[in-house]
Amino acid sequence: MTLNAKEIFTASMVLFAVIDIIGNIPIIISLREKAGHIHSEKASIIAAVVLTVFLFVGERILNLIGINVNEFAVAGAFVLFFIAIEMLLGITLFKDDGTGPEVATIFPLAFPMLAGPGSLTTLLSLRxxxxxxxxxVAILINIVFIYIVLKTSARLQRILGKNGIEIIRKVFGVILLAIAVKLFTSNIQELFN
Structure with a gap:
């Protein structure tokens, strides 16, 4: 079992783009205002557990319903494509009505914002x-980064400003779009071989 720095870097960047923690800073700040407080540690741990468990049992679940990893990866490429379009166009599909800090930490923060359909699909594609x-390792790197962003979200908003956050979101949208195309083309070929 050897670690490959290139694979770790690429997988980390893909997950970073899909989770879009920087682009979600405005949503995180809004949740903090509505709920009063967000438990950064708890949200990070729950997201890590969901992502890691799905990495190991996600394929078995797919096998139970008769779908192979390449088919799921092609479907995941479509999901990533739409997430990228969402990032580029500034569309938000999920809104929270505001609840207490315990509930807001788990739902919607840990799931589905951090460990949501896009990141779960991406994990199986990466696998x-x-x-x-x-x-x-890529999951752990992202969880550490998520924790740091959750802890410092108010300061990051002041530093980056609204325009800075939007620029970062657009750049990662383009990167994610390219990754979606790559996942689609490499896995669609496997289906026809």
Missing amino acids: AEYEIQNVI
Whole structure:
């Protein structure tokens, strides 16, 4: 079991783009205002557990319903494509009505914002292309980054400003769009072989 720095870096960047923690700073700040407080540690741990568990049992779940990883990766490429379009166009599909800090920490923050359909689909797509230990390291890197962003979200908003956050969101939208195309083309070929 050897770690591959290139795979770790690529998987980390893909997950970072899909989770879009920087682009979600405005939503996180809004949740903090509505709920009063967000438990950054708890949200990070729950997201890490959901992502890691799905990495290991997601494929078995797919096998139970008769779908292989390449088919799921192609479907995941479509999901990533739409997430990228969402990021580029500034569309938000999920809105929270505001609840207490305990509930807001788990739902919607840990799930579905951090460990949502896009990131779960991405994990299985990454597992089809990369060694599992590299994907696990990529998850951990992202969880550490998520924790830091959650803890410092108010300061980050002041530093980056609204325009800075939008620019970062657009850049990662383009990167994610390119990744979606790559996932689609590489996995669609596998289906026809």
